[in-house]
Amino acid sequence: MxxxxxxxxxxxxxxxxxxxxxxxxxxxxxxxxxxxxxxxxxxxxxxxxxxxxxxxxxxxxxxxxxxxxxxxxxxxxxxxxxxxxxxxxxxxxxxxxxxxxxxxYLSGAITFDPAVTKVEPMMASIIVWMDAFLTNMDRTARNTNMLMWHNELWLIDHGACLYFHHNWESWPVQMKSAFPLIKDHVLLQEASLLKEADEFCKSLLTQQKLHEIVNLLPMEWLQYEEAQGDPEAAREVYLQFLSWRLKNSFTFLKTALDARAAGI
Known part of the structure; x- marks a missing residue:
């Protein structure tokens, strides 16, 4: 690994x-x-x-x-x-x-335009899966948060992910969200391999990897009042949130599959 x-x-x-x-x-x-x-x-x-x-x-x-x-x-x-x-x-x-x-900074990059550039199905499916996993509401046709740089697709601006933390006490409920907002995802209709993407993502994004990512968060960012200023308590909430969603990805995968079928 x-x-x-x-x-x-x-x-x-x-x-x-x-x-x-x-x-x-x-x-x-x-x-x-x-x-x-x-x-x-x-x-x-x-x-x-x-x-x-x-x-x-x-x-x-x-x-x-x-x-x-x-x-x-x-x-x-x-x-x-x-x-x-x-x-x-x-x-x-x-x-x-x-x-x-x-x-x-990607100098010279241009904003991704779905009318100009088509994303191949597996990549689109991985991006849709990831955004549903992270509850990212901000990758729509209005605001794609993707750039084209040297003819490659780059993802930017994930600040709207994990929005449960703006209402901290709601995390146990939001953790189990089916994330209906995925219906507005800019790449949903290109994401024809969602089941395959689910298997691929879960093969890479292991519990150990989640633990490593969360452990890299600086302590001074995590001194939330809602967690009594305890960075490790805040860190544990993020880890539990992500771990549950990874293990139970069928929750949001079904929502994405149903939303895609309804839009075809």
Whole structure:
């Protein structure tokens, strides 16, 4: 079994430009390794929970052999952003001091257009399965959160995954959700191999892999008030949530199959 990819850490050195299309005010920023990143801020509206969702979603996608920009831990020190002229951005930077999350910036990538590019059935099925598994409501025709880069499909922006954590006490119920929102998935009609994708995904995304992914979450992101500030208690909730859905994937698989059949 292959070990998890190591998550690098970078120091953010320059705020380049905001990515206004993102609801959480992400930005293009440069780091001390000389690369540009799409930077997701802990001080944005949904806070560190959006970073947790982004991290888990991205690493699950990587385990399923899907293309995702490299995720890195991105540090902002106290001096960063003092010269920023935009007051809203300066407030965001001040609120985001410490550990944030960034994705390697895919320069020149274009937004995936389902009318232009067709995704082969197995890949489409794996993506639909993954988004149902993660309860990702945000890969619709209106907002695909996919890019074409060098003629390959890349997945971005998983911050809407695992939305149970915005209503923390609901996790035992949401864990068993059949996820009816999968009916709106942009790739559902191309996903003609969902049963095969279920077998494939479960062969790769083992309990051990879930444990490894969740254990990579930084402690400082997990000090939720709802978990009495105990990072390990919060970590255990994510692990139980994901483990149950993996073991009982028929719950959301049937929903996807039925939604696809109804749409044909």
């Amino acid at each position: 292959n070990p998890m990819q190591e998550i690098r850490s970078v120091q953010v050195t320059r705020y380049v430009t905001p990515l206004r299309e993102g609801g959480s005010l992400p930005a293009i920023a440069e780091a001390d390794d000389g690369f540009l990143y799409a930077l997701k801020f802990r001080g944005a509206g949904q806070g560190v929970k959006a970073l947790v969702a982004e991290f888990i979603g991205g690493e699950v996608a990587r385990e399923l052999k899907l293309k995702v920009p490299e995720l890195v831990y991105a540090h902002l020190d106290e001096a960063f952003g003092r010269t920023e002229g935009d007051e809203e951005i300066q407030d965001l930077l001040k609120a985001s001091r410490g550990l944030n999350l960034a994705l390697h």
